[in-house]
Amino acid sequence: MSVWQRVAKPTTRRGKRVLLKREPQVVEGPKRALFFQGRKCSEKVRALLKDLHDFKKPDGVKLNRKHDITVFENAKPVEDVCRKYEAPLFMLGSHSKKRPDNLVIGRMFNYNLLDMIELYVESFTGLKEFAESITLGTKPCLVFNGPLWEQTDELKQLKSLFIDFFHRETVENIRLQGLEHTLSFNATPDGKILLRSYKIILKKSGVKTPRVELDEIGPRVDFTLRRSKLPDEDLMKEACRKPKELRVIKKQNISTDELGNTHGRVHMGKQNIKTIQTRKMKGLKKTAAERKAEKLKILKVVNNNEAVAENGDR
């Protein structure tokens, strides 16, 4: 037998499970994020990567070695690394004379680069500098301040990227006492993007809803926009498609009134009135003569048919 191109066939049950998990799913889990460094990386950016990785735990992977990668020139190596670690989100820190303190945030669709944005880390104060801290792994509240977030394509995309990066995962329920972290993204008129992170303290307010107080926990980062690669429109559309199974189909013709009764509207097809059996009356009955004529008619037809059949036999 000639050689078949290899179809990866798992040898163990566990391997099979792993391969099955890697295949496209209808409902996807939280996105993993990859944090790594380019050719050179400044201490500032490295510390920032570490702090953001802490926020992303346990869905974050941090690589400690340097990588000879420049994403904007060639995205292939990043795609490969992301595929290897199964992480559709990445954060790449680098430092060069031309672009000091550089941070690239990007994401993949099917391990092909979808979009990415390059940021300059102007100033950074790490988690360690602040006294307060929170339990890691909680779902944060995301607050976007400033009218600029809606105005330019880059910032719109950056907002989507930030939400994708930090929203952790889609949940149905949330514990009220578990709300203890707020991430604030501010796009100021002078072109800066200020990232602040606070701990939420819920205090009594005399009513059911508590009074919110905030404590800064860091990191405190000031970004400026650099280069960006916006997503291909078709690819983005394809990536944002919802599977058929998850689409909500509206139930038609069902309504509920004030008393909580459910009403349904049923549509009838067209009725065949001609053959419907109505009330039988003596006046509408056929007379004997009519019945006889009908019988004769039927007999004639039958006789004709028989004659034709006999002819055919001959």
Place this chain on the structure above:
Amino acid sequence: MDDLLLKSSSNDQKYKSIDVNKLIDLNYDLGTLLAEDTNDFDSNLLNQKKNDYLLQLTRDNTQLLINQIWELPTERVEEAIVVKLPIQKTRLPRMKPIPKPRPLTRWEEFAKAKGIVKKKKAKLSWDEHLKKWIPLYGFKKAQSEKEKDWVLEVPENVNPMEDQFEKKLHAKSERVAKNELQRLRNVAKAKKIKVPRVGVTNSDVSTAKDLQVAVTVAKSSTASLGKFQKELPKEKEAKGVADITPGASRKRKMPPVSGDVEKTENLAIVDSVLNKRPKLSIDAVVDKRVNIEQVQRNSRDKSSSSKKGKSTAKKPKGKAGQRKGGKKGGGRKRR
């Protein structure tokens, strides 16, 4: 009443308010715990006390978000109060494309086209010979087969020295191999991997088509690429085997350039269609002839007076008549 008012006013003094005034209302996406404030910044405060201002701004917006969340329906799950979040409004791209349904295997396709539905078989069946319940498959089934087949009949037309047990075993292994091959073919088709053709597998399982392929390939596998190989009278070359036939190229013949050549070629096609003779099978004709003669003889024996079946028109014989084509020049066609 006064007491209540007094109490509430004292509450106001004791606790800070949860109300926040905004020029433009925020946009919320409670499914993502997201709030968007599109109000302009206070540029004075932003420049002078940046961090304090941002803290205050974020506090206000978080307060508004929390106010919204606290209004959602709550539930009690294991000593904790949880709220049910609405569906996420923000569209985020997926990690991987939407999974596609597995394509049908070749058999499933065929069964669907023919309307074959799988019948449910009983897991156990009573074996009259062994007086036992035998499962449909599994080691007990194999055991029962062994018990039953302790002796095998040697068919009349085979070599009596041949081991029937070994033959049976071999046939089974062949069937297993064939099934595996088909399975892999289905997997490859589903994953859109191109696989090379298998070639000639085994004389037991191969078809007439496979034989034709084998002949075509074998004939062209000489040093002169089969140019001097003799052709059998009715031999046809297998089609679609250019990639495994030495010396054959898959290039298509270009249509003729000049009108004259095209005309003659088209005329030749028309002629070949119009000159077609009905297919005659010598055996069938002979049988018919023999049959007719027999009927005649019988009728003559019974009643010599009636001579109905004597009308014997000349039937065309298979060997007579001109045949199209005939023997062409030696060697195989050059491509």
